[in-house]
Amino acid sequence: MEKSEKKSFSRTLIKIAGAALLVLAVWLMLSDKPLEGLENTFGGHENEIVFEDGLTVTFIDVGQGDSALVVCDDSTMLIDGGEPGREDDVMRVLRSAGIRKLDCVVATHPHSDHIGTLSAVIDGFKPSKLYMPYIPDEYVPELRCYDTMMYEVQDEGTEIVNPSAGDEFMLGSARFTVLGPCAADSEDINNMSLVMRLDYGESSFLFTGDAGYGEETGILSSGADIDCDVLKAGHHGSSDSSCESFLSAVTPDYCVISVGADNDYGHPGKKFISRILEYTDKIYRTDYCGNIIMASDGKKITVSFES
Numbered sequence: 607m608e609k610s611e612k613k614s615f616s617r618t619l620i621k622i623a624g625a626a627l628l629v630l631a632v633w634l635m636l637s638d639k640p641l642e643g644l645e646n647t648f649g650g651h652e653n654e655i656v657f658e659d660g661l662t663v664t665f666i667d668v669g670q671g672d673s674a675l676v677v678c679d680d681s682t683m684l685i686d687g688g689e690p691g692r693e694d695d696v697m698r699v700l701r702s703a704g705i706r707k708l709d710c711v712v713a714t715h716p717h718s719d720h721i722g723t724l725s726a727v728i729d730g731f732k733p734s735k736l737y738m739p740y741i742p743d744e745y746v747p748e749l750r751c752y753d754t755m756m757y758e759v760q761d762e763g764t765e766i767v768n769p770s771a772g773d774e775f776m777l778g779s780a781r782f783t784v785l786g787p788c789a790a791d792s793e794d795i796n797n798m799s800l801v802m803r804l805d806y807g808e809s810s811f812l813f814t815g816d817a818g819y820g821e822e823t824g825i826l827s828s829g830a831d832i833d834c835d836v837l838k839a840g841h842h843g844s845s846d847s848s849c850e851s852f853l854s855a856v857t858p859d860y861c862v863i864s865v866g867a868d869n870d871y872g873h874p875g876k877k878f879i880s881r882i883l884e885y886t887d888k889i890y891r892t893d894y895c896g897n898i899i900m901a902s903d904g905k906k907i908t909v910s911f912e913s
């Protein structure tokens with residue numbers, strides 16, 4: 607081999623090795639590899655969200671708060687919307703899904719980290735329905751974002767639905783079943799969270815809002831089936847949520863924690879993390895992963911990330 611040929615051969619080898627390393631790095635970033643403990647929960651990033659046929663649930667990174675977009679067939683639902691100021695994070699995901707009008711919005715409970723952007727969402731995406739738990743007026747906290755949300759609801763003529771445990775409704779071919787609130791504890795607004803399971807083929811998700819032990823106990827004693835593949839950890843992974851008996855009935859394969867980096871509440875709690883690790887090491891946190899996208903074809907759930 608000539609000297610110049612040798613040089614170009616080695617350059618080609620270097621290029622191939624570089625490409626192989628890049629592929630390996632990307633594979634490692636995206637692979638659904640087992641996780642251990644608090645520090646190893648995994649974050650990986652892609653640049654766009656792909657909405658496949660079937661069901662796509664996107665847990666939107668809104669910092670310390672909750673927000674999830676559910677798309678099934680051509681139907682759309684936003685569950686919560688994070689704190690005021692996170693409008694851009696929520697709306698960017700809605701737009702990337704090609705959504706101009708939402709079918710419905712869910713306000714799991716009237717706290718600012720859940721309903722903060724919903725007035726802007728209702729104004730911009732004109733949902734036909736707003737699902738929210740019935741909470742007596744005297745227990746609804748005085749919040750500007752609650753007042754503006756209710757103003758938009760009235761302005762847009764959005765239908766308010768206060769579902770009860772046991773109610774079912776469809777989103778495309780996915781079925782939602784309302785599990786809570788089912789314990790009369792209106793003073794603790796977290797325990798008045800609207801809790802719902804979502805079934806699509808053989809895949810199932812449990813959306814818990816900020817439910818704690820009190821509401822979990824009520825749901826357990828109702829005898830409802832809460833065995834699900836994906837658990838959205840209650841109350842941002844607080845140690846006062848997802849009690850042992852609740853987890854043993856859910857037996858999750860995946861857990862999503864919607865949480866802000868270095869938040870003031872110490873979420874997720876270490877006790878909660880050690881409890882959930884008994885069931886799964888597939889634990890995804892929005893502060894590490896960005897937007898967490900879970901897609902199901904009715905049989906298998908695939909997980910990807912975007913930020």
Ligand SMILES: [Zn+2]
Binds near residue numbers: 672720816841842
């Ligand atoms: Zn919350």
